Amino acid sequence: MIAFLIRLFGSVLFISWVVGSLVFFFIHLVPGDPVAVMLGDWASPADEALLRAQLGLDAPVWQQYLTYLTGIVQGDLGQSLFYQQPVSELVAERFPYTLQLALMALLVAVLLAFPLGYWAALYAGKWPDGVSMTVSLLGVSIPNFWLGPMLILVFAIGLSWFPVSGAIQPFSWVLPSVTLGTALAAILARMLRASLLEVLHEDYIRTAQAKGLPPTQVYAKHALRNALLPVVTILGLQLGTLLGGAVITEVVFDWPGLGQLLVDSIQRRDYPVVQACILIISVAYISVNGLTELVYAWLDPRIRTQT
Numbered sequence: 001m002i003a004f005l006i007r008l009f010g011s012v013l014f015i016s017w018v019v020g021s022l023v024f025f026f027i028h029l030v031p032g033d034p035v036a037v038m039l040g041d042w043a044s045p046a047d048e049a050l051l052r053a054q055l056g057l058d059a060p061v062w063q064q065y066l067t068y069l070t071g072i073v074q075g076d077l078g079q080s081l082f083y084q085q086p087v088s089e090l091v092a093e094r095f096p097y098t099l100q101l102a103l104m105a106l107l108v109a110v111l112l113a114f115p116l117g118y119w120a121a122l123y124a125g126k127w128p129d130g131v132s133m134t135v136s137l138l139g140v141s142i143p144n145f146w147l148g149p150m151l152i153l154v155f156a157i158g159l160s161w162f163p164v165s166g167a168i169q170p171f172s173w174v175l176p177s178v179t180l181g182t183a184l185a186a187i188l189a190r191m192l193r194a195s196l197l198e199v200l201h202e203d204y205i206r207t208a209q210a211k212g213l214p215p216t217q218v219y220a221k222h223a224l225r226n227a228l229l230p231v232v233t234i235l236g237l238q239l240g241t242l243l244g245g246a247v248i249t250e251v252v253f254d255w256p257g258l259g260q261l262l263v264d265s266i267q268r269r270d271y272p273v274v275q276a277c278i279l280i281i282s283v284a285y286i287s288v289n290g291l292t293e294l295v296y297a298w299l300d301p302r303i304r305t306q307t
Contacts, residue, residue, distance in 0.1 A: 011286060011290075012283060012286045012287065012290075015282060015286055016279060016282060016283050016286070019278060019279060019282040020068075020069075020072065020275060020278075020279045020282075021065075023274065023275050023278045023279070024064075024065055024068055024271075024275055025061075025065075027269075027271055027274055027275065028061055028064075028271070030269075068275065072279075075088075076088070077091065077272065077275075077276040077279075078272035078275075078276070079272060080265075080270055080272055080273050081268070081269070081270045081271065081272065081273075082265070082268045082270045082273070083270075083273075087272045087273055087276045088276075090261060090273060090276075091258070091261075091276055091277070091280055093256075094256060094257050094258050094260070094261045095257070095258055095280065097167055097255060097256050097257040097258075098246060098250070098257035098258040098259060100173065101173065101176055101177060101180065101242075101246055101249070101250070101255060101257060102180075102239060102242035102246060104173050104177035104181075105176075105177045105178075105179075105180035105181035105184065105242055105246075106181065106184070106235070106238070106239055106242060107177075107181070108177050108178055108180075108181030108182075108185065109181040109182075109184035109185040109188055109238075110185075110188070110235075111185075112139075112181070112182075112185035112189070113136075113184075113185040113186075113187075113188030113189040113192060114188070114189075114192065116132040116135060116136060116185070116189040116193075117132070117188065117189040117190070117191070117192030117193045117196065118192065118196065119132055120132035120133060120189070120193040121192070121193045121196035121197050121200070124193075124197055129193075132189060132193070133189075133190065133193070135186075135189075136185070136186040136187075136189040136190050137186070138186070139182045139183055139185055139186030139189075140183055140186040140187065142182065142183075144179050144180065144183070144248050144249050144252070145248050145252065147179050147182060148175070148176070148179040148248075148249060148252035148253060149252065151175045151178065151179060152164055152165075152175065152252075152253075155175060156175065162174050162175050163175075164253075165253050165254035165255075166253075166254055166255075166256070167255055167256055175253060176246075176249050176250070176252075176253040176255055179249050179252070179253075180242060180246055180249045184234075184238050184242070187234060187238070188231060188234055188235070191230055191231055191234050192227065192231050194230075195227035195228075195229075195230050195231060196223055196227045198227070199223045199226050199227045200223055232292060233292065235292070236288055236289055236291065236292025237288075237289065237292070239288045246259045247259035247260075247262060247263060250263075251263055258277050258280065258281065261273065261277060262274060262277040262278070265277065
């Protein structure tokens with residue numbers, strides 16, 4: 001287990017360096033000048049040169065890269081070009097909102113997927129199975145950028161049940177969480193159904209049934225736990241994806257998270273903020289995958305002995 005944790009930590013460091021380096025160089029290749037965005041079209045060349053020198057953008061790219069890496073090693077994510085405050089403060093303000101949205105979307109997905117997948121597996125080939133898989137197919141097929149505005153039109157504007165946007169009012173998380181969690185629920189439901197159907201044909205399930213155990217105990221205690229491994233894989237991968245993939249949902253609902261900050265910073269060419277957001281998202285994604293492997297070890301002792 002110690003070797004596994006060391007390997008995980010090394011993977012986080014290496015991939016974070018690769019992602020941070022790629023983002024740094026790619027964002028410098030994107031057309032656009034942050035100084036021109038900040039000062040506007042009517043600024044004089046002297047003012048632009050002065051501001052560029054103050055921000056350190058007049059230095060060679062390799063020197064800016066070394067400064068960037070040195071700052072990360074020291075725990076300094078730099079200074080925002082647009083907001084004129086430390087990037088770490090901006091990330092600390094926004095990341096809790098993204099984490100809240102991702103966890104609530106994951107909760108919505110689990111609450112929808114497990115009953116649907118379990119019900120479909122128990123009645124495989126019958127009408128409940130067809131209904132569950134039709135619902136899951138709709139969830140996969142509907143994109144977030146369409147579902148979000150539709151939910152706003154119906155439940156926020158039409159029925160006035162929930163706020164239109166923002167994160168201040170009560171229950172403002174409901175519509176973005178449902179928007180983000182619907183597609184994941186559909187994937188989980190189909191995965192759980194397939195995994196349960198495979199497990200239900202194993203010898204130990206037939207042995208449990210032959211002993212006269214109630215069907216509920218056979219399915220819930222014996223079959224469900226062994227069918228959870230592929231589902232946990234999807235949960236782990238998708239939680240990391242939710243942390244970084246909520247950009248469209250955050251923009252639609254004006255949710256003040258990392259996704260919204262990332263989009264605004266890209267438009268403003270705020271290099272330090274863009275680099276920090278993507279770096280935080282990549283580290284979160286890798287860490288969640290590592291936690292998924294730990295859950296694997298808890299669910300399956302064979303994996304525990306291998307690690």
